[in-house]
Amino acid sequence: MKSLFIKYKSVIKFILTFLLVYTLLSVGYKLYLQFSDGSKFYPDYFTHLVALQTENLLNSFGYSTQVLPHPDEPSMKVILKGQYLARIIEGCNGLSVVILFISFIVAFSGKLKTTLFYILSGSILIYVVNLLRIVVLSIGLYYYPKYKDVLHAVIFPGIIYGMVFLLWVFWVNRFSKLNIKDV
Known part of the structure; x- marks a missing residue:
């Protein structure tokens, strides 16, 4: 052994x-x-940061995009050209x-x-x-x-x-x- x-x-x-x-x-x-305090950065800082950067990049590429907190779960909704496409969860960061x-x-x-x-x-x-x-x-x-x-x-x-x-x-x-x- x-x-x-x-x-x-x-x-x-x-x-x-x-x-x-x-x-x-x-x-x-x-x-x-x-x-992590979800009141300032929802659902957590890194997921929130990735969601905001996703929104900024999509907007800079000419896609009218909004990223909003999901009301029913800890995630951020990705809305591209008025269409809810996806959600960014903690695992996406x-x-x-x-x-x-x-x-x-x-x-x-x-x-x-x-x-x-x-x-x-x-x-x-x-x-x-x-x-x-x-x-x-x-x-x-x-x-x-x-x-x-x-x-x-x-x-x-x-x-x-x-x-x-x-x-x-x-x-x-x-x-x-x-x-x-x-x-």
């Missing part, structure tokens, strides 16, 4: 580090959601994807400065791509409402998770201290 632990030490370290960081960040995010990204990068850490820079730049990239994803999804829902399920459940999650996967691969191949052959 000891020889297995020695042989797979780097794999075990990766898994335990990933789980620890993911759990800590997820619990912190859950506490943030639990204690991209923070759970960022938590997943950070957990992997920390588990496969490199030099401290490089790791912190990559976490920051990767998180910003994920945030921006997620915001653009919501904007393009809103436009897609306006023009192609019959493809709502495919757009929302397949294509756009594939884009965001595919990008995260590519960021991970790039990190492991370029900056990680762990040799990929060790894992």
